[in-house]
Amino acid sequence: MLRFGIISTAKIGRELVVPAITDAENCVLSAVASRDLGRARQMADRFGAPHAFGSYEEMLASDVIDAVYIPLPTSQHVEWAIKAADAGKHVLVEKPLALKAEDIAPVIAARDRNKVLVSEAYMVTYTPVWRKVRDLLSEGAIGDLVQVQGAFTYFLRDATNMRNIPELGGGGLPDIGVYPSVTTRFATGKEPERVQATVRYDKEFGTDIYASVRAEFEGFELSFYISTQLANRQTMAFHGTDGLIEVVSPFNADRWGEETVLLSNRGHNETRAFRFQDSRQYVREVEAFARAAMGENEAVFALEDSVRNQRFIDAIYRAGKADGGWTEV
Numbered sequence: 001m002l003r004f005g006i007i008s009t010a011k012i013g014r015e016l017v018v019p020a021i022t023d024a025e026n027c028v029l030s031a032v033a034s035r036d037l038g039r040a041r042q043m044a045d046r047f048g049a050p051h052a053f054g055s056y057e058e059m060l061a062s063d064v065i066d067a068v069y070i071p072l073p074t075s076q077h078v079e080w081a082i083k084a085a086d087a088g089k090h091v092l093v094e095k096p097l098a099l100k101a102e103d104i105a106p107v108i109a110a111r112d113r114n115k116v117l118v119s120e121a122y123m124v125t126y127t128p129v130w131r132k133v134r135d136l137l138s139e140g141a142i143g144d145l146v147q148v149q150g151a152f153t154y155f156l157r158d159a160t161n162m163r164n165i166p167e168l169g170g171g172g173l174p175d176i177g178v179y180p181s182v183t184t185r186f187a188t189g190k191e192p193e194r195v196q197a198t199v200r201y202d203k204e205f206g207t208d209i210y211a212s213v214r215a216e217f218e219g220f221e222l223s224f225y226i227s228t229q230l231a232n233r234q235t236m237a238f239h240g241t242d243g244l245i246e247v248v249s250p251f252n253a254d255r256w257g258e259e260t261v262l263l264s265n266r267g268h269n270e271t272r273a274f275r276f277q278d279s280r281q282y283v284r285e286v287e288a289f290a291r292a293a294m295g296e297n298e299a300v301f302a303l304e305d306s307v308r309n310q311r312f313i314d315a316i317y318r319a320g321k322a323d324g325g326w327t328e329v
Contacts, residue, residue, distance in 0.1 A: 002290035003030035005065035005089070007056050007080055009043045012094065013071040017121070018047055020282035021069070026290045033059035056080065060087035067293055069121075069286075070094060073162045074169025078103050081118060085110035090293040091118040092286070096174045097303075101310040108303045117293045120306045124179065125186050126284040127253055128276050132261050133238065134187045136245055141263055143242030145188065150180035150224035150236040152251060163228060164205040171207040172228040173199070173313050179251045180213075180224040181312045183236060185305075190217045192312050192329045199320025202229070213316055215329075242266050253281050 004021050006013050009032065021027045029049040034040035037054030044052040053059040060068070060083060067090035070080050077093050084091045085107070097120040098104050111118040124130050137145060154176075162168040163175050185191060192215040200210040210227040234257075236250040248260040259276040291298040312329055319327035 001026060001028045002090070002293055003028055003064065003066045004286075005031040005033060005051075005053075005059050005062075005068050006043075006049075007033050007059070007068055007070045007084075008072050009034050009039050010071040013069065014043065016282050017069055017071065017286070018043075020280070020286050022047055023280075023283050024287045024290065026294070027286050030065050031059050031062070056083075060084055060089060066090060067092065067117075067289075073165075074099060074174055075167065077169075078107055081107050082110040085114045085116050085118055088114055088116065090116050090289075092121050092289050093118070094121050096120070096169075096178055096310065096313070097306050098310055099169050099174060101307050101314050104303060104307050104310060108307075111303060117289070117300070118303055119289055119292075119300045120303070121285060122178075122182055122301045123281040123285040124183055124251060124253075125301050126288055127259075127279045127281045129247060129249070129253055129259050129261060129279055130183055130186060132274050132276075133183075133245055133247060134189075136261070136263060137187055137238065138189075141243060142238060142240030142245055143266075145220045145238055145240045147220060147239040148184050148188075148222040148224075148237070149239070150184070150222070150250070151226070151233050152176040152179050152224070153227040153230040153233045155231060156228050159205065164202070164207055166206045170205070171209075172226050173208055173211055173316060175228065176251075177211055177213075177226045177313060177316065178309060180222070180226070180236065181215075182309050183250065184217075184222050185309065185312075187238070188217065188220070190219070191308060192217055192222070192315070194326045194328050195312070195315050195319045196322075196324060196326055197316045197319035198324075199317065208317075208320075211316060211320065213319075215312070216326075244268065253279050 031051035032044040033053040040052040068084040070093040238245040249257040315329040
C-alpha cells in the first residue's frame with residue numbers, strides 16, 4: 001500500500017482525490033498537513049488518517065508517508081513539488097503544475113536527482129472514456145481526422161476564489177483550457193504546431209475569463225473555447241472523413257453526465273454508443289500512480305508531457321496578444 005500524505009485541506013482534495021485514495025486498492029491515507037493543525041486533524045479524522053501535521057514541512061520530514069498529493073493554489077505547485085521530491089517523497093500534484101513551461105524544468109531536475117515519481121494529476125488520461133476515443137482514432141474508425149471541436153465553461157464570479165486571483169495562478173486557461181488541449185493530444189498522439197486565439201480578461205479580477213482557440217496539428221485542426229463566466233458546458237467531438245466521435249461527458253466524468261462515447265458513420269444514420277458505468281477516474285489515477293511509484297510497469301502522466309501541454313497554453317496566451325496572427329507553439 002502506498003501511504004499518501006495530503007498538503008492542505010483544499011476542496012478538490014476533500015471532495016474528489018482523498019475519497020479516491022481511501023477507495024483505491026493499493027493506497028492508504030496516512031496523513032494530512034495544514035497550516036492550521038485543527039483543520040488538519042479534522043480532515044484526518046474524517047477520512048481515517050492516523051496522522052495530522054500543523055505544517056507541510058513537518059509532514060514531509062516524517063517517515064509516515066511515501067507520497068504526497070498537492071492540491072495547493074497553482075502558484076505554489078512548483079515550489080512544493082520540489083520540496084516534496086527533495087524530501088524523498090513521490091509526488092502527485094494537481095494541474096496545472098506550472099504557469100509557464102520553463103518553470104517545470106526544476107521539477108524534472110528534482111525528480112531525477114531524488115529518483116522519485118512526480119506526476120501532474122490529469123485524471124482524464126486514466127479513464128476508459130478517453131482510452132476508447134484514442135483506440136477508435138488509431139483504428140481509423142472515422143477515417144482521416146480533420147477537425148476536433150471542444151468547449152468547457154462554467155460561471156464563477158467569486159472574488160475570493162483562487163480561480164479569480166492572478167497571484168494564486170487563477171484564470172480560465174490554467175484551470176480548464178488545459179483539458180481540451182490535453183485530451184486532444186492524448187487521443188491523437190500529436191502536438192500542436194501553431195495557434196490563433198482570442199483571450200479576454202476580467203477588468204476587476206485581471207484573470208483571463210474567455211478564450212477562443214484555433215490550433216493546427218499535423219493533418220487536422222483543433223478549435224475550442226473556454227470560459228469562467230458562461231453557462232456550464234462540456235463537449236468534445238472528433239470529425240473525420242468517414243464518421244464522427246462525440247464524448248458526452250468529456251472532463252468531469254460521473255459528475256457532468258453519462259459517460260458515453262458516440263461513434264456515428266458518415267451518413268450519421270448509424271450510431272454506436274460505448275457506455276462506461278462509473279469510470280472512477282480519480283481512483284484509476286491514484287491506483288496507477290501507486291503502481292508506478294511502487295516499481296510496477298505502469299504508464300502515468302510524465303513531466304515531459306506536462307512541459308508539452310504547458311507550451312500549448314503558453315502559446316495561446318501569446319497568440320491572444322498577436323492580433324489574430326499565427327503563433328508558433
